[in-house]
Amino acid sequence: MRIAEIHSSELTSDCLRKVYHRLRGETSGEATTALYRGLVAGRACELMHNMGFDEDISNLTVMAASDTQKQLASENRILSESVEHNLQDILAEVTLVIGLYRDRFRHLFEQCELMGTEIPARYNMLGTEFASHLDLAVRDTKGVFGFGVNRILVFDWKWRQEMPSHQYLARYMQFALYYLMVKEGSLMCGPKGFEWMDYKESPILVWLHLPALKPYTRKTVSRDDKGEQKEFVKGDFKPMRAVLRRVEYDKNRDDSIKQELALRANMIEKDVFPLNPSPVSCRICDAEAFCSRFDTAKLDE
Ligand code: SF4
Numbered sequence: 001m002r003i004a005e006i007h008s009s010e011l012t013s014d015c016l017r018k019v020y021h022r023l024r025g026e027t028s029g030e031a032t033t034a035l036y037r038g039l040v041a042g043r044a045c046e047l048m049h050n051m052g053f054d055e056d057i058s059n060l061t062v063m064a065a066s067d068t069q070k071q072l073a074s075e076n077r078i079l080s081e082s083v084e085h086n087l088q089d090i091l092a093e094v095t096l097v098i099g100l101y102r103d104r105f106r107h108l109f110e111q112c113e114l115m116g117t118e119i120p121a122r123y124n125m126l127g128t129e130f131a132s133h134l135d136l137a138v139r140d141t142k143g144v145f146g147f148g149v150n151r152i153l154v155f156d157w158k159w160r161q162e163m164p165s166h167q168y169l170a171r172y173m174q175f176a177l178y179y180l181m182v183k184e185g186s187l188m189c190g191p192k193g194f195e196w197m198d199y200k201e202s203p204i205l206v207w208l209h210l211p212a213l214k215p216y217t218r219k220t221v222s223r224d225d226k227g228e229q230k231e232f233v234k235g236d237f238k239p240m241r242a243v244l245r246r247v248e249y250d251k252n253r254d255d256s257i258k259q260e261l262a263l264r265a266n267m268i269e270k271d272v273f274p275l276n277p278s279p280v281s282c283r284i285c286d287a288e289a290f291c292s293r294f295d296t297a298k299l300d301e
Contacts (some may be wrong), residue, residue: 123180175207
């Protein structure tokens with residue numbers, strides 16, 4: 001399948017058959033709760049960085065919900081019944097979490113240089129174009145996040161059930177591509193407004209796990225940010241290590257990343273999209289109705 005450019009989402013799917021159906025436009029078109037909540041929360045964070053941390057939080061959520069609904073409509077997607085039914089609860093949860101995001105990170109981000117949000121990014125590897133958008137990039141001029149002075153930090157706002165392991169993130173192709181986009185590709189941002197910039201610097205990638213901003217709901221023993229065992233009680237904030245997970249790349253491994261990208265580009269071009277069903281993914285997959293199955297059951301059984 002020849003496509004003009006490969007998007008980061010095509011590199012990280014757990015099932016390549018899902019990618020095949022998406023590329024052909026064969027998806028159910030329903031926005032699930034997980035998708036909708038993640039989009040609204042991401043957009044609300046983006047608005048906060050662009051409009052300022054003093055902006056009214058509920059107002060940000062309302063604007064983010066409106067923008068998200070317009071975006072979904074432009075993609076011919078409709079809200080699932082579950083989203084329609086629980087809309088107010090979803091928006092209240094997002095408002096709570098972005099309020100906690102502001103309380104927890106405002107003083108840090110205000111000491112960094114904002115490079116941009118939703119930054120268009122591209123990387124060309126031997127004629128194959130990779131494209132994506134970075135949720136948030138800052139230059140940490142004072143090293144307030146503790147990852148080094150003057151480093152470029154690329155944050156990805158995530159709303160998933162579980163924080164991924166270090167072992168997973170060390171191999172996560174979305175972040176690996178973002179790393180190469182900053183180091184060897186171009187970003188549309190910069191001091192002169194929006195223009196394509198080649199930074200040629202190694203960024204640090206940060207998974208920002210939004211649901212972990214919610215405080216503990218019961219007594220829990222866990223390691224704090226100093227690595228010491230501590231008893232947290234109901235209402236305590238989780239340590240930063242439960243919210244942020246960073247990936248610092250080894251420059252000697254750049255060729256391995258490029259080989260993995262080339263392998264995926266080659267698979268897409270040669271129409272290699274094997275099924276990789278999973279007990280959970282297939283049930284919530286938006287390509288399920290279009291995907292091969294081997295039984296006689298009707299799709300709605
Ligand atoms: S239904 Fe399952 S096997 Fe088919 S595309 Fe979706 S995740 Fe893959």
